[in-house]
Amino acid sequence: MVQYKWIALSNTSLGAFMAFMNANIVLISLPAIFRGIDINPFDSFQYLLWILFGYSIVSAILVVNVGRLSDIYGRVRMYNIGFAIFTIGSILLYITPGTGSIAALQLIAYRVVQAIGGSLLMANSAAILSEAFPPNQRGFALGLNGVIGIFGGVAGIIVGGILATIYWRDVFLVSVPIGILGTIWSLRSLKQLSPPNRHQKLDIPGNLLYAVALILILVGITYGILPYGSEVTGWGNPYVIASIISGLVLLGGFLFLERRVSDPMFRLELFKLRSFSASAIAILLAQLAFGGLQLMLVLLLQAIWLPLHGYSYSVTPFWAGIYLLPLLAGFGIMGSIAGRLSDKYGAKILATTGLVILGAGFLGLTTLPYDFSYPIFASIIFIMGIGNGLFVSPNMAALINSSPPQHRGSASGIRAMLTNTGSTLSIGIFFTIVIEVLYLLLPSTLTSALNAAGAPQLAPFMAKIPPTAAIFASFLGYNPVSAILSQLPSSVVSSISPHAISIITGNFWFPKVIAPAFMKSLKIAFYAGSAMAFSAAIASALRGKTIIYERDMQNTTVSNEK
Structure with missing residues (x-):
């Protein structure tokens, strides 16, 4: 031993x-x-x-x-x-x-x-x-x-x-x-070291109730973070609300059941x-x-x-x-x-x-x-x-x-x-x-910074960036400004001076603006x-x-x- x-x-x-x-x-x-x-x-x-x-x-x-x-x-x-x-x-x-x-x-x-x-x-x-x-x-x-x-x-x-x-x-x-x-x-x-108790029974109804309840709650929370329509997060999404409420109800049913089975x-x-x-x-x-x-x-x-x-x-x-x-x-x-x-x-x-x-x-x-x-x-x-x-x-x-x-x-x-x-x-x-x-503060912050950098043409596009997208792009090691520019019409990009583009796509501009x-x-x-x-x-x-x-x-x- x-x-x-x-x-x-x-x-x-x-x-x-x-x-x-x-x-x-x-x-x-x-x-x-x-x-x-x-x-x-x-x-x-x-x-x-x-x-x-x-x-x-x-x-x-x-x-x-x-x-x-x-x-x-x-x-x-x-x-x-x-x-x-x-x-x-x-x-x-x-x-x-x-x-x-x-x-x-x-x-x-x-x-x-x-x-x-x-x-x-x-x-x-x-x-x-x-x-x-x-x-x-x-x-x-x-x-x-x-x-x-x-x-x-x-x-x-x-x-x-x-x-x-x-x-x-x-x-x-x-x-x-x-x-x-x-x-x-x-x-x-x-x-x-200790013998398992093979005489116990599997609580199949409890297993199913618990699994479905927790899946609904955690999946609802996960999608609550994502944008929904014009909303920056999904907490108003009917499916998110229904998922979390249904999960909580089933979890209550699970706890009720567990008090009444012999091998919970x-x-x-x-x-x-x-x-x-x-x-x-x-x-x-x-x-x-x-x-x-x-x-x-x-x-x-x-x-x-x-x-x-x-x-x-x-x-x-x-x-x-x-x-x-x-x-x-x-x-x-x-x-x-x-x-x-x-x-x-x-x-x-x-x-x-x-x-x-x-x-x-x-x-x-x-x-x-x-x-x-x-x-x-x-x-x-x-x-x-x-x-x-x-x-x-x-x-x-x-x-x-x-x-x-x-x-x-x-x-x-x-x-x-x-x-x-x-x-x-x-x-x-x-x-x-x-x-x-960030949803409350970011649009006006970005608009002011773009005007100061000499790229006001980008303000309507950048102000619409969901905070979720900006955060995850930064998390993945991308400059979000460069990613946005790559998706815009060439006429918009060409109207911005090369100097302004070099500023807003550098390492410093975006983090300093949103900091x-x-x-x-x-x-x-x-x-x-x-x-x-x-x-x-x-x-x-x-x-x-x-x-x-x-x-x-x-x-x-x-x-x-x-």
Whole structure:
């Protein structure tokens, strides 16, 4: 057993490394991927959203189901299958045969395959570690697992930046050897330490209700970010409203059903445990705060700060990742330390302090001008990474430790579902704030700047640019002005002096013009993030004393098993 716990830690850490690396490789390499499949960024933000969101949406839908199946059929078996499916998805992404919109749809479909494998890995890794390590070492194991995942994220930024300049398909190929190694190793080395409960029944109605409800809610949120008719966002779209309302109604029906079946998919009785419920609520609120932060900071760097400091649009994605490394470093340094401390002192003080630090970090970001000093920016995000590291490992250990051993697959699935759902909701909230504020400020800002630059002919066209298109074009490493000029009649373009065109298509003009409005919108989003982080801290502080099920509740019945 002593030797096996390190085998389990190393194998699950390899899975975390691969998943984090893959996520950052895709984020950093999107400009190269979109150029490789020959797609116009102004007509493609719906594809961009689904490549980014599709993975997390599918994961959020599946992880609870997978956790429940793992309790029945075995966590190690499901984990092994996850490694294999993730590897197959990576191979499919590498050989994507189409171009244009067809290729974008293929990439989205293959990312869904990856997400299925990732769900099997995510839902079972914490449960496997909780079986392999004794209660007084679980925080350390979970923390170290998260830190190695962060190393994967750093590797993804560097490797993705290098491979994207060589050949866009290679960014997907890099996960394949890791996936093959992990699949073989997990098959040969991992053991099912606790027997699965084959007497439990699958909750098929609950599975269907839950899946449809979450699909409707998350898809509605995703399309709420996109323009609808003359509106800058789609929150007034009847289909978006109907999708979200229908999803919420079905979710209510799902919760009603789960209280009345003998073997429910969603173990609601776990929420009767104060330590579990407080940990779960804190996860959701923390993800609402932190889930969209990295993407917002990438936008700030790529769309504003890097171009203003002389970086060409072709390299801004890579350097945005490099300049965000302090955020990952703070998490990596504190993650394993906090996990070890939580084994000794419990999660309450550590997790709550981490969330307070995270909330204060958001407030620190609101004080920055758009042309900020990088050392100050790096210090703030490093401290925010430390705060997140203080929270994640102790809180995860508290949630797993308070769960009955036979339901830890379900508990791990609930944790993963809350993480992915909160992250998707967070991106939707942040994007909505940014887009709505830019919609109010951007037209007049662009008109005044074009008049001053000697290109008033462009004002009627530029003022109509949806903020979504401008943001995503910048995110993908394109100068939106150049893209607009390429779509205008030649008579309009020829009426503008070459000097004016050279000014407005340079690296500096567009980011400098939109910088004040963009920074104002981000500050409002950061205030919202701060409020959610402090709310998570309150939930964490109300968790009560640390509970380890094997020690504190062995004789207490918290399940509804017969």
